[in-house]
Amino acid sequence: MLALEVDNLRKTYSNGVEALKGASLGVEEGDFFALLGPNGAGKSTMIGIISSLVNATGGDVRVFGASVRKQRSLAMSYLGLVPQELNFNQFEKPLEIVVNQAGFYGIPKRIAAERGEHYLKKLQLWDKHDKPSRMLSGGMKRRLMIARAMVNQPRLLILDEPTAGVDIEIRRSMWELVEEINAAGTTVILTTHYLEEAEQLCRNIAIINHGQIVENTSMRELLGKL
Numbered sequence: 001m002l003a004l005e006v007d008n009l010r011k012t013y014s015n016g017v018e019a020l021k022g023a024s025l026g027v028e029e030g031d032f033f034a035l036l037g038p039n040g041a042g043k044s045t046m047i048g049i050i051s052s053l054v055n056a057t058g059g060d061v062r063v064f065g066a067s068v069r070k071q072r073s074l075a076m077s078y079l080g081l082v083p084q085e086l087n088f089n090q091f092e093k094p095l096e097i098v099v100n101q102a103g104f105y106g107i108p109k110r111i112a113a114e115r116g117e118h119y120l121k122k123l124q125l126w127d128k129h130d131k132p133s134r135m136l137s138g139g140m141k142r143r144l145m146i147a148r149a150m151v152n153q154p155r156l157l158i159l160d161e162p163t164a165g166v167d168i169e170i171r172r173s174m175w176e177l178v179e180e181i182n183a184a185g186t187t188v189i190l191t192t193h194y195l196e197e198a199e200q201l202c203r204n205i206a207i208i209n210h211g212q213i214v215e216n217t218s219m220r221e222l223l224g225k226l
């Protein structure tokens with residue numbers, strides 16, 4: 001089964017920029033997949049459309065078979081997103097942030113509280129669960145973003161440039177964490193503009209440039225060509 005199908009996706013912004021020009025790719029269930037491309041290639045636009053924050057101009061996306069255009073809430077129920085920027089309210093506490101996200105998915109309060117505790121413990125944030133999140137370190141804030149994305153137990157976790165501006169120690173511990181999530185059965189996609197990062201982690205890769213997929217292959221094959 002495909003975790004993600006991107007089919008002839010097009011996006012033209014209202015300023016005329018063609019961010020996606022008919023991009024297609026497929027990601028198998030269980031994969032650890034990289035979407036690699038330089039700044040401005042269209043990665044965030046594609047992630048925006050997959051997570052239904054941005055409307056496509058043409059084409060469609062299916063998450064475990066559910067169309068983001070026609071079956072939006074089903075598609076979203078399969079998805080966890082870790083966006084590039086820290087976008088939680090820094091005055092809220094980690095447990096609040098994770099539990100509120102669960103509410104967004106219609107998860108009952110009691111279960112939300114249990115899962116919040118589970119993921120905050122797993123991400124070593126439990127001793128801070130009741131402190132304003134602005135008091136967390138940079139690495140803790142990143143982990144909080146992952147905890148929040150995991151609360152609906154997504155079948156597909158997407159991380160948009162997760163280590164941008166993150167120092168090497170934190171980067172390593174984040175990778176271990178995401179590898180663990182993948183090993184437990186969650187399909188993982190990350191975007192990056194570093195081949196090195198993709199190379200260390202991912203089994204399959206798509207390369208995007210100027211809004212088009214220029215390569216979609218296994219990491220091993222790609223490295224063989226370089």
Ligand code: ADP
Pocket residue numbers: 012013014015054055
């Ligand atoms: P849409 O075509 O999806 O309605 P818009 O073109 O209206 O999107 O832009 C949405 C928002 O993104 C606006 O607030 C706009 O100022 C901002 N924006 C414009 N250009 C860029 C850019 N190059 N990168 C990021 N954001 C941009």
Ligand code: ADP
Pocket residue numbers: 013014015017018019037038039040041042043044045046
């Ligand atoms: P990447 O994530 O690979 O850096 P983006 O998807 O952010 O690429 O951007 C692709 C192109 O679309 C760029 O030329 C960017 O300036 C433009 N763009 C992104 N968001 C907007 C927006 N909201 N409005 C107008 N142009 C945008």
